[in-house]
Amino acid sequence: xxxxxxxxxxxxxxxxxxxxxxxxxxxxxxxxxxxxxxxxxxxxxxxxxxxxxxxxxxxxxxxxxxxxxxxxxxxxxxxxxxxxxxxxxxxxxxxxxxxxxxxxxxxxxxxxxxxxxxxxxxxxxxxxxxxxxxxxxxxxxxxxxxxxxxxxxxxxxxx
Amino acid sequence: xxxxxxxxxxxxxxxxxxxxxxxxxxxxxxxxxxxxxxxxxxxxxxxxxxxxxxxxxxxxxxxxxxxxxxxxxxxxxxxxxxxxxxxxxxxxxxxxxxxxxxxxxxxxxxxxxxxxxxxxxxxxxxxxxxxxxxxxxxxxxxxxxxxxxxxxxxxxxxxxxxxxxxxxxxxxxxxxxxxxxxxxxxxxxxxxxxxxxxxxxxxxxxxxxxxxxxxxxxxxxxxxxxxxxxxxxxxxxxxxxxxxxxxxxxxxxxxxxxxxxxxxxxxxxxxxxxxxxxxxxxxxxx
Numbered sequence: 001x002x003x004x005x006x007x008x009x010x011x012x013x014x015x016x017x018x019x020x021x022x023x024x025x026x027x028x029x030x031x032x033x034x035x036x037x038x039x040x041x042x043x044x045x046x047x048x049x050x051x052x053x054x055x056x057x058x059x060x061x062x063x064x065x066x067x068x069x070x071x072x073x074x075x076x077x078x079x080x081x082x083x084x085x086x087x088x089x090x091x092x093x094x095x096x097x098x099x100x101x102x103x104x105x106x107x108x109x110x111x112x113x114x115x116x117x118x119x120x121x122x123x124x125x126x127x128x129x130x131x132x133x134x135x136x137x138x139x140x141x142x143x144x145x146x147x148x149x150x151x152x153x154x155x156x157x158x159x
Numbered sequence: 160x161x162x163x164x165x166x167x168x169x170x171x172x173x174x175x176x177x178x179x180x181x182x183x184x185x186x187x188x189x190x191x192x193x194x195x196x197x198x199x200x201x202x203x204x205x206x207x208x209x210x211x212x213x214x215x216x217x218x219x220x221x222x223x224x225x226x227x228x229x230x231x232x233x234x235x236x237x238x239x240x241x242x243x244x245x246x247x248x249x250x251x252x253x254x255x256x257x258x259x260x261x262x263x264x265x266x267x268x269x270x271x272x273x274x275x276x277x278x279x280x281x282x283x284x285x286x287x288x289x290x291x292x293x294x295x296x297x298x299x300x301x302x303x304x305x306x307x308x309x310x311x312x313x314x315x316x317x318x319x320x321x322x323x324x325x326x327x328x329x330x331x332x333x334x335x336x337x338x339x340x341x342x343x344x345x346x347x348x349x350x351x352x353x354x355x356x357x358x359x360x361x362x363x364x365x366x367x368x369x370x371x372x373x374x375x376x377x378x379x380x381x382x383x384x385x386x387x388x389x390x391x392x393x394x395x396x397x398x399x400x401x402x403x404x405x406x407x408x409x410x411x412x413x414x415x416x417x418x419x420x421x422x423x424x425x426x427x428x429x430x431x432x433x434x435x436x437x438x439x440x441x442x443x444x445x
Contacts, residue, residue, distance in 0.1 A: 001166060021167030021210070022160050024201070043161060044198035048264065057238065057267040063197040064268070065190075067167065068214060114263060118242075132348040133262025 007069045009033060010079030021067050025059075026050040028066035029076060037077040037106050041135070048134030051107040052076050058114035077106035080113070089113060089151045098147035100138035107134050112148050121152040162200035169212040173219065173298065176211055177325060181300045183209035185322040190214070191234060191273035194265045219272070219327060222246060227333050233272025233326045237284075241266060249333045252290065252357050255341040256283045262349040272326040275311070278318045278380070281351035283343075285312055286381035290357045290373035291331040299324045312380040334371060336361045340439035342432040346419060352376040353420045354428040356408065358436045366396050377414035377425055384411055401437035408433040 002018045009029070016032060026043070029035045029052070041049035043062045050061040053075040081087035086094065089112050099105045108131070115121060115130040127148050128141070136144060168179040180187045188207035190196055191214070199205035213219060219234035222243050229249050231240065240246055241257035260266055260274075260283050274284040275295065288295070288308035295306045300323055313319050320326070336359040343355035354376040361369040370391040375381040387407045394403065414425040 003167070020160065020164075022162040022164060022200075024161060024197075027160070044201050045194060045265065048262070051264050054267075058264040059268050060194075060264050062161075062201065063193050063265075065167075065193075065197075065212075067169070068193075068212065111263060114267070118263075129258070129348045130263055132350075133264055 003067050005066055005070045007072060007074060009035065009074045010076060019066055021065060023066045024062050025052070025064040025066045025069050026061035028069070029061060029074070035076050035078055039103055039106050041103070046135070047104070047107070048111060049104050049107040051110040051134065053110055053113065058111050077109055080109060088154055089116065089147070092147040092151040092154070096143045096147040096150060098139065098143045104134060104136040108136065108144055112151065115148065116152060116155055121148065124149065163203050163206040165207055166209045167212065168209065169215050171215045173216055173325070173327060176213055176216060177298055177300060177323070179209070179211045180325065181323045183211070187211055189325060192236065192269035194261065194269040195273065195277045224249065229331045229333060231271055231329050231331065233328055234270050237261070237266035237269045237271070240271065250291065250331055252339050252341050252359055253287050253331070256287060256357065259283055259343050259345070259349065271329060275329065276318055276320065276326055278312050278316050279351065280315045280378065280380050281376045283355070286355065286357065286373050286375040288329065289381045289383045290371060291334070294330045295326050296328045296330070297324045298327050303327070309383070315379040334359050336369065336371070338362065338440035338443040340436035342436045344428055344432065354425050354432055356429060356432045356436050358440050360391065360440050366394070367391050372408070374408065374412060374429060377412040377429055382412065384408065387411055396441070400441065401434040404437040405430045405434040
């Protein structure tokens with residue numbers, strides 16, 4: 001059994017036929033569409049590396065079937081900014097050295113985008129709670145928290 | 160591919176979902192938010208022949224006030240409950256507990272019907288169902304029936320549903336109380352609880368008139384502590400009330416030791432959380 005999936009990824013529409021229902025959204029993005037910015041870590045919803053936005057809300061791409069994304073709008077890390085024009089959150093990650101090996105970074109950024117939209121992020125405790133579903137094995141989180149704190153402050157200034 | 164092969168149905172009505180599940184002859188699984196089922200599929204620990212995806216059934220997603228209860232559709236996402244003004248006003252303990260439910264991306268996708276059906280003994284929604292004395296409306300091929308939360312949770316990760324049953328909505332009676340608290344400790348914020356307590360009270364002229372207490376992480380299912388509720392209402396209220404409450408709570412549970420915490424530690428933790436929760440609940444009423 002295969003199905004058709006019509007999905008808008010980073011504002012580009014894709015109509016893909018022959019999709020097996022058991023194909024995960026993470027594998028669909030990486031292998032079918034070639035968007036390898038979405039990283040695959042644990043593949044059971046613990047590490048957060050594969051987090052993408054689905055209709056504006058962060059989701060684990062490894063806990064979503066590709067066929068479930070039919071008709072939705074997906075944003076991956078490739079949709080945030082370009083190397084020349086990073087978005088606000090990406091800029092703050094660079095400023096605060098919020099990444100080392102970079103493996104968790106796409107998930108951190110996508111989670112950060114959703115956090116900035118939904119929560120005031122007035123305290124570090126709130127930022128740390130918000131990031132609790134994303135694992136980083138390099139940074140000790142300090143600089144990731146600093147980057148998001150700074151992005152939240154910039155968002156408040158421009159609000 | 161990670162999961163084993165399955166037939167996939169995505170009905171848009173509840174009736175079609177009931178039919179598809181029944182047609183699977185016990186080999187079918189319901190897919191709601193997928194935040195517990197997908198890991199099982201990815202590990203191939205679950206290999207259902209048929210997956211019935213409920214996400215297209217709009218009629219299962221709602222939060223509404225009906226009489227003295229709040230009704231929540233089974234497909235309502237944790238995020239929607241967390242940010243609902245109606246829940247904040249009428250079910251404040253639930254509102255406070257929701258930020259402890261897993262992590263942001265999981266709350267965006269996970270559903271109340273899915274969490275209750277999964278019946279994890281250390282998950283917030285099953286505990287809240289026990290706490291509020293919720294009633295689960297279930298639909299199968301023979302029609303609808305209501306199941307009380309205390310009947311629904313049979314054991315760890317085990318509910319009383321038949322293979323063809325679908326949880327459609329959950330009724331939470333509103334407590335006419337004036338003090339409440341929710342406390343939880345997990346190894347990492349958003350993880351399953353090591354210990355947690357929910358309390359709600361109504362103060363009268365001579366003490367506490369009505370009380371509700373539920374705990375989790377300390378048994379194979381979440382527990383409502385009705386004997387403790389009685390003790391609260393019989394005793395006087397003074398500076399030592401939180402301490403006495405803590406003793407009543409800890410002496411009524413017998414947790415198990417596991418990888419995450421010893422029985423003694425869980426009991427100690429629950430006692431500390433109980434003391435804090437009673438202090439908060441009493442302070443809410445000036």
